[in-house]
Amino acid sequence: MDGDVANIPEIVKIAEEFNLITYIDDAHGSGVMGAGAGTVKHFGLSGQVDLQIGTLSKAVGVVGGYVAGSQKLIDWLKVRARPFLFSTSLTPGAAAACLEAFRIMENEPEKIAKVWENGRYLSEGLAKLGFDTGKSDTPITPCIIGDENLTQRFSKRLIEEGVYAKSIVFPTVPLGTGRVRNMPTAAHTKEMLDVVLSIYEKVGRELGVI
Ligand SMILES: Cc1ncc(COP(=O)(O)O)c(C=O)c1O
Missing domain, CATH: 3.90.1150.10 (Aspartate Aminotransferase, domain 1)
Structure with missing residues (x-):
């Protein structure tokens, strides 16, 4: 809410110890933290968080959202996630605007x-x-x-x-x-x-x- 950052390294440590799934909502972090790649990258924890979600409406400046995780998880979400199954997908214009925003983030640090x-x-x-x-x-x-x-x-x-x-x-x-x-x-x-x-x-x- 205030721009404070969760102690993700500690959360990941606890999750490993107790064999828990980790899930991070990086709506406010993507495009800002970790040179744009998000809070997980900021802490050098890429590959150690099971599931990351975020919005394409804040730093990316468009609309929609994303889920990033293992292929198995994404395949499962494609057939089980109700908002995905029963909603209209992004329009081509919105998808193009998101791609351009990612290009800008990568090329204009x-x-x-x-x-x-x-x-x-x-x-x-x-x-x-x-x-x-x-x-x-x-x-x-x-x-x-x-x-x-x-x-x-x-x-x-x-x-x-x-x-x-x-x-x-x-x-x-x-x-x-x-x-x-x-x-x-x-x-x-x-x-x-x-x-x-x-x-x-x-x-x-x-x-x-x-
Ligand atoms: C932490 C967090 N997650 C998700 C969202 C959802 O964003 P949107 O509905 O714009 O995709 C928001 C929006 O404010 C948010 O603050």
Whole structure:
């Protein structure tokens, strides 16, 4: 939720010890962690996690999802997974857009580096202004506001001022820990992020958050 990363090496160790299947939802990691290849690669654990799923809607920027695992598992899913069997497949246009996104990720690593740089810049800027940026290990940058109503008002004011950052409140997160979640991209410039920070400052002072 906040860009924090699970302790996958420990999970894999425990799974090995007790002969368990490991399954990772890397919706927020693919395209960002492990030079784009995901969180399993980030930890050098390729081949040691049984099943990885992810979305094609976040870093890839299209729609759909993927499952990666052994051939046996994929063959089984093809005949047993209801969402796969009873849904329309990706359109050719969406598939082509995904392939192009993968090509960009492989050939333009500077874009992935830029996401991380932007994440650091935004997070440091918000912290300097006095906001609580929680615990994120990735470019996802939460801004913890607390009270549910205040969080929603905060997000609404940000959107009115030109920053699209949605609120996340109970029951998605524990009561009293409402937050606004920011997702800088590789397309943001430093000038854009400075505008974001100045709007955060304005709204933060207006609503008494800082
Ligand atoms: C952890 C996680 N898994 C899966 C998904 C599903 O993504 P989508 O429905 O866009 O493919 C999301 C979306 O927010 C997510 O956060």
